[in-house]
Amino acid sequence: MNNQLNNIPEKYRNFIQLSDISTQYRKFSKGQYIEYTQFNEFLDFFEDQDRLSRVMLQGVGIVCGFKPELTYSNKKLNSIKLSQGVAVTTDGDLLTLNNTSKVSEELYVSDLKTISIDNKEYTHFKKYDNFKVNYPAFYDENGGQIELWELATVQEATSDFQPVANFSNLKDQYLMLYLESYEKEVKPCRGVDCDNHGIQQIRNLKVLVTNEQGANYILQKDRIQPHPLFIEDILGSVKQERVILERLIQEKGIETRFSYADLKNMYADVLERNGYGELVFRKIYEISKMFGLPVADHLTFKSVLEECLNLPFGFQYAYDVVKDLTATYSEIIRLLPKTFTKCLPDFASFPKHMMLGKLNSETQLDSSRHQFYNSPVLDDEKAMQRVKTLITRFNQQVQNFKYPNRFEGVEKIGNDQPIEAESAIKITPSQKSEFLGNKAIPFYYRITDDFLKVWDFNKVRTPAFRNNVGYNSGLFSQESYVRKPLGFNIDRAPFYNIEGHQGMHYQDAFDQIKKIRDEQQLGFDIMLLSFKELLKNKDLSKAYFNEYIDKYSGLEHKHGVEKGGTFIMVYDHIGRDEVIVADFSLPYICCTPKVKINLSLPNTTICAKAEKIPFTVFPFNGIVTANVDSDLNGGVQLIDGLYFFDPASVSQELHNQPISFSVNGKSTDCNINVITEPQVRIVVEKVDIPESDSTATVVKFKITGEHFMDYQYSWDFLDNGSQVIQNPDSKGFVTHTFNNLSPRKIPNIKVKVIGGGCEQNVSLENWYVETPIIIKGIVFEKGGDCCEGANAAPIAQASASQTTIQLPTDSVMLIGSSSYDSDGTIVSYEWKQITSPSLNANIISPNTADTTVTGLVEGIYKFQLLVKDNNGTTATDEVIITVNKVDLIPTLTQTDNTTTGPGGTRQQIFKVGPNVSAGNKFQTGVYSVVLTVVATSSDTPNTIALKMRDLINNTTREQWNQFNSAPTNAAGYPPKASASGDLLTISLNYQNQFFGSASIS
Helix, strand or coil, rough: CCCHHHCCCCHHHCHHHHHHCCCCCCCCCCCCCHHHHHHHHHHHHHHHHHHHHHHHHEEEEEECCCCCEEECCCCCEEEEEEEEEEEEEECEEECHHHHEEECCCCCCCEEEEEEECCEEEEEEEEEEECCCCCCHHCCCCCCCEECEEEEECCCCCCCCCEHHHHHHHHHHHHHEEEEEEECCCCCCCCCCCCCCCCEEEEEEEEEEEEEHHHHHHHHHHCCCCCCCCHHHCCCCCCCCCCCCHHHHHHHHCCCCCCHHHHHHHCCCCCCHCHHHHHHHHHHHHHHHHHHHHCCCCCCHHHHHHHHCCCCCCCCHHHHHHHHHHHHHHHHHHHHHHHHHHHHCCCCCCCCCCCEECCCCCCCCCCEECCEEEEEEHHCCHHHHHHHHHHHHHHHHHHHHCCCCCCCCCCCCCCCEEEEECCCCEEEEEECCCCHHCCCCCCCCCCHHHHHHHHHCCCCCHHHHHHCCCECCHCCCCCCHHHHHHCCCCCCCCCCCECCCCCEEEEEHEEEEEEEEHEEEECCCEEEEEECCCCCCCCCCEEEEEHHHHHHCCCEEECEEEEEEEEEEEEEECCCCCEEEEEEEEEEECCEEEEEEEEEEECCCCCEECCCCCCCCEEEECCCEECCCCCCCCCCCEEEECEECCHHHCCCHHCCCCEEEEEECCCEEEEEEEECCCCEEEEEEEECCCCCCCCCCCEEEEEEEEHHHHHEEEEECCCCCCCEEEEECCCCCCCEEEEECCCCCCCEEEEEEEECCCEEEEEEEEECCCCCCCCCCCCCCCCCCCCCCCCCCCCCCCEECCCCECCCCHHHHHHHHCCCECCCCEEEEEEEECCCCCCCCCCCCCCCCCEEECCCCEEEEEEEEEEEEEEECCCEEEEEEEEEHHHHHHCCEHHHHHEEEECCCCCEEEECCCCCCCCEEEEEEECHHHEEEECCCCCCHHHHHHHHHHHHCCCCCCCHHHHHHHCCCCCCCCCCCCEECEEEEEEECCCCCCCCEEEECC
């Protein structure tokens, strides 16, 4: 309040009650003699508190009412009606219209008034002279009173008043209330008691009229009334002009070859036409000046935009930031009518008067009429504070606008580094709200604490200001829902900001966005548009820019896409790369053909060393891709127009996890798991022979190798085909008991090691060694030993990791480490092949106990192991390896596909490949109708074609249509087929087409 006291002009102090206030009073004691100063101090304190409560806690100005209405009779002004109202002056006076309700019968007691009236009708006027009070607001710099007239009702008018019909120049007259306030002098007492006289405080509410010059003079002294809302056209909306892509085609023709420069010029032209946001800056400047706030420099901002427009990409963000600034301005003018708030009203602004505006005003908002300036305590919406925050945000947006710079050789702006805090593409959930604070912060703003504090007013005064979601959210918050918002509830986020892709290679950008979309299950589609024509394009996610724009209207750049929309990226040659130069969106999924996509494989699990298996693809000419990182091989191969899955080519990083696939960029439910073939070693650790009367031989096996616990072990202990599942313990041991085992007839033990569809066959041969009986304590006559000088021969045991393999597997491990010497040690091993020289295998390390043999081809191999002990005694053992041939892959390939045009027919010709084996599966069909022929051992390509012909011709129309498909020919009949040699010819309606596939059963 000291500010108000210091600002009160000296000449106003005698007229403002609040210029000197009472801050205390006295309580009276019983029997006390009271001085007039003590009693007046009591009254002054409570009156001052009452006035301060109104001014500081409620507000000042016109609360309601006080609207003038002119009435005419015979085209002459008859009266001026003024409606009842309520107003509070800056000195705390409460003003209302009143009439006398009861005339006092006491000489020194005032009349009683009533405020229960609807209006007062003033019919007369006279020149008003303020000589009794000399209210400073009514006098000019030379001391002369401004022109004033006093209005009166019929009851109030005296002889010096004249009818209002004599009022001239009503258009330039202004109405006001004036509380004429002064003390009435009392004549000296004449022999009577003067205690009931006192000094009468006169409070006459006058209705005055002044001219335009007088009104302007009064308002010039007013420190409260000036407000941005009174600035001419300040509430006029400012709209950002749209960039309409279709105009390129309309103005230059669809045959024109466009480039990024054409797009950039469209945005540059729009920005140039609106002066790079100059009108918004000018209006913000006027508003800021009223509130005493600074505003950013437009010329500096314009130069930043111009440099941004010089880049081959990122130029759209110059358009975006001007659009953002326009949105901030729109929020400000929406709040302006609610910003008549004053924390500390200036007491001298209108202490005893109240401007009611122009007498016959035609505007809704009259700058010459006092508004009600409420106390901040009544500003529930914090409108004033919001406007000031928005002005500060406007400045922060201007100062912190930056743009990405991925292009080598493009200069940076000033000393600022381009934004690359997080160079990866990010998708951020956002809003479609017209209020920026509800949206995610775009990545073209440099993030600072000052910026964050004003982005969203609802978070300004709380620590939550750091939790605004945005591209660079990791720079200002550690909260998971801010750093990775897509992992949390996004039901109320109908829009996705997609940022960080401009300037990237188009395929990398597409793959990254698609990966995020698929992983996070986001509902939008993606398209790529090329400025050059795409010849023989089969990728449904790509299109030619000219054709797409001509066909689908409504593309707009929003640096993102709404849910259920299509995000469209445009790419062009920049230097040696094809990079994203612009992006747009459509509010609907568009516009890839709605064709049925189907993809399948014969198996869902396959060994890494297995053969290629064929895909069944629909549509038949669809492009199959694996959904894996670009630097990994997902096993998809195109051979002679057919797609195969090759497990041997799959990157090791993808083993033991599902690999999924897409057709024409659309994800399918087809997936496969590539597993590594088991490579374990099984040896006999110990044999316990029967003792006493027991017939049980207990054998303990030891299993080693990587991941040996992950496999299943099927044992054939008696070599009779009977399988027993018995898995090792955590240390790799398996124990089995043989009953009545004869040392003369020891069975070969066979083990199938199975893991995820892969199988390793292990054979244990010559595993039993009979323990010799040692006799002790025999004494010979001459003290000799019958065994003296004898040496026990070593035992050779040859085995292999697999005794039967199938090409293309061409290697096995030969195992001789189970060999032993009962009375010494084995000092050497020697492996050699003893079969026909035509089967020449490569033994990697022939002089080690265990070695690998490679280069195996179809046939039967026999390998011999020679071991020698420390006494030079040798022993041999043999192992046989059988190598089976590779199964030939059957094929069913389309060789022709012709149509006769709309309303006609389609003819497809399929060729049955030369490889036909029993169990091969040949399939054809359309939509969900699949016809299958399984080959027998006697089938040839011709018989397969005939069987497929008969199967097609014997399928009824009802069967074709059971899945809501209509593969009928023009005449309304089902498809017809014929066969000649290995060729199958199918005739059907041109709108449909058959697929064909073959696989090994």
